[in-house]
Amino acid sequence: MSNGSARHAAGRRGGGATAALLALLVAAALPGAVPAAAQVADLVDRSTLRVCADPANMPFTDEQGEGFENKIAELMAEKMGLPLDYTWFPQATGFYRMTLGAKRCDVVMGYVAGGDPVLNTNAYYRSAWVLVTKKSGDLADVDTLEDPRLKGRRIGVVAGSPPGDLLTRNGLMPLAKPYAMMVDRRYENPAETMIADIDSGEIDAGILWGPIGGYYAGKSPVELAVTPLVKEKGDPSLVYRITFGIRPGELNWKHQLNAFIKEEQGAINRILLDYGVPLLDGQDRPIEQAP
Template structure:
């Protein structure tokens, strides 16, 4: 569903499915930018090209002078094995930093989880999950996601409404369901990964996404997002790192235009420039 979930999904993939480093040197295409992506993971990626990761891929392709070619597969267990490791594509545009399954590029943005509430509701000014205003409220949360631990610690889990973590977005849409429930009053708020919640609330004038920048304790709610390539493809990684460095301003604009909350590298404040 989001960058954090991708890390969890990737961890479940069998490591032996990856080609050995000696075998991957010639897999990267010289003629086409081959991207591995979920066809129904809006607002990040979509088959119709409307996702912000699609726009990032398009921009990189233009800068590199290469046409785009996608390999589509749902972001579920087996994603990396059936796309990147199968040699069908060469880069995953959004991958959480630190996952050892893939080789991570330098991170190109950092984001955090958000609390989605009604703009005219009693929770509109809440900035932290420790705010007393949340006591007794029903909060939508993705099972197994980092915010679930935080709301359990604060005594909010008993009234929480759970939503599924690993889903095939072609048949299930937890994020959309969570927003619909807040609008309908089924829940009072929803906890979402910022690159999902931020863009989606732009389609709902009565909702707002509040970046969670004040949470203490583990697990952390912010994550640095990289691009993922196959282990051993250091030359390709360095090429992407150079692109990220040169095009950082353009990437930031794409992300901000999409509604992604960009934060500093330590998740303590909003990134300057937006």
């Protein structure tokens, strides 16, 4: 889940699934419920792999091709025997309308499962929001926000993100330090700032979306512990399934992408692990090496 996907998750998981999403899930489970438009063959030129991406959103994508979603796109293009082409647009307001919606490109490489308005493929990884602490500190083995050792500590949190609800529930928000979610990543990087604040002692711990926390913690000069928050009770869940996002109705394209995920899951996992992404299996156990 890129920053854009994290924002979708933040907006949809604060109190459980929305009524609209529940209606879609119920409809999808009924025989014959697939809309007629979804049964029509895709009418998109597939002579190139056209990817919609943010030009400055590490560790996911950037224009230099340095992100893990760039690497997965390169693998996809290689396996499909297609040249790779990007449409660059910041993952903020208007992203879908100006990319997938305008048919300028055909796939977003990281989208939270259930996130409107796209059609999701099968998930190609699961991860969670993580607690980042110093390995040498007394919070290094904390694995839930209910832990009493967090009382009276200053914790960094992305403003408006799902963990904020849990900090409030556990009485930790009064001392929390907020970091902006909606920024132009060409000029600001709240995740890097949060990690630097942990290193300096400005804050005692920080909570970041797993791929972001794992990547930037790995770049820190201080040894940091990165702990997936999989033990939290009730909503919002801090564990998410990440998919490729495509236009609704393009079922043929969805089947092709699902086949790629199935055939290349091991290679995809290796890319993700190389970038420090905390991968989880279906039982929320860490995946520490690719098959």
